[in-house]
Amino acid sequence: MSLFKLALVVLLLVSHSASAATGRAADQTPTSEAESAALSTPAHVPPVPLMWRVSDGDNAIYLLGSFHLLKQDDYPVSADIDQAFAAASRVVFEVAPEQLDAPDTGEMFLAAAGYDDGRTLPDVLSPKLYEKLRRLLARQGSAIAQVDGYEPWFVNLSLLLGLAQSLEFRPDQGLDRYLIERAKAAGKPTGGLETLKDQLDALDATPLQEQTVGLREFLDRPQEMPGLLAELHQAWRDGDVEELDGLTRVDMREKTPETYRLLNVERNDRWIPALRAMLDGDDEDVMVVVGALHLLGDDGVVEKLQAAGYQVERVCSACEVGSEVETDAL
Structure with missing residues (x-):
């Protein structure tokens, strides 16, 4: 998996806390009017939800990607x-909203993205790759000194967020942010499956070799990056489990296995006891909103909960296959 593609996958793996910090490190990647038009979607067509209902007979949790x-x-x-x-008594996210909105969230993110051994970005990138990055940032009106103190995963996530925002994607329009505000307006309690520190520790622990392996792809072919983002976004909008799984989880597992383990498998495993407690110890329904990748494949929480004996069904009125369990596609 290229580093750019890894950054795309982060959009399906970690909460929008990234946006609190990365906007400071890089500006937007320019795109043509034709590219922007190609990435627009008719406003009257709601996305097909990636959502599953998991139940134990007396209550249910709705897992939403x-x-x-x-x-x-x-x-x-x-x-x-x-x-x-409407059915849920509360809404649970990866990280509790009060942590995401805390005044020090951005500072925590920047601290996790820095080096703890005195190195800087020129120490971990080849001179040629570093020069390409410098030129790209210069064309955007930014100085490379702004990112010298940060690890490659953060630099690339900054580039992605700059590109995404130039194409009218916004963190304050993410599905989790939308539901946070909706829960607040409805007076529904909210919570989190992990702390912000848990999430940042997982990002920070990813190996430098896996972080840097594909940065050249972004710098050599920046004109292809809007299309990759559009492809991933469209697969999510279509609720296409198989396409999304192939674009993200399968490739990530094969090409960056340690990053896959840290960002996906280990976090899923840590969440399962909390999800089971919602089913075993409660008689009220709960909506759980996590990055879509956490719901895919045999390492995903959907299949893990089905293997534990809970009843699982895809909630998707628009799906041609109906509402039968679709875990075979995961």
Whole structure:
């Protein structure tokens, strides 16, 4: 997996806390009017939700796969999400909203992105790759000194967020942010499956070799990057489990296995006891909103909960295959 593609996957793996910090490190990547038009989606078509209902007989949790940066055209949400939200007594996210909105969130993110051994970006990138990055940032009106103190995962995530925002994607329009605000307005309690520190520790622990392996792809062919983002976004909008799985999880598992383990497998495993407690010790329904990648494949929480004996079904009125369990596609 290229580093750019890894950054795309982060949009399906970690909460929108990234946006609190990365905007400081890099500006937007220019795109043509034709590219922007090609990435627009008709506003009247709600995205097909990536949502599963997991139950044990007396209550249910609705697992909803988020995309952490979206456009205005991605709203309104589907009636399936509206109904699940109405049924839920509370809404749980990867990280509790009060932590995401804390004044020191950005500073925590920047601290996790820095080096703890005195190195800087020129120490971990080849001179040729570093020069390409310098030229790209210079064309955007930014100085490379702004990112010298940060690890490659953060630099590339900054480039991605700059590109995404130039194409009208916004972190404040992500599905999780939308549901945070909706829960607040409805007076529904909220919570988190992990702390912000847990999430940042996982990002920070990814190996430098896996962080840097594909940066050249971004710098050599920046004109291809909007298309890659559009492809991932469209797969999420279509609720296409197989396509999204192939674009993200399968490739990540094969080419950056340690990053896959840290960002996906280990976090999923840590969440399972909390999800089971919602089912075993409660009689009220709960909506759980996490990055979409956490719901895919045999390492995903959907299949893990089905293997534990819970009843699982895809909630998708728009799906041609109906509402039968679709875990074979995961």
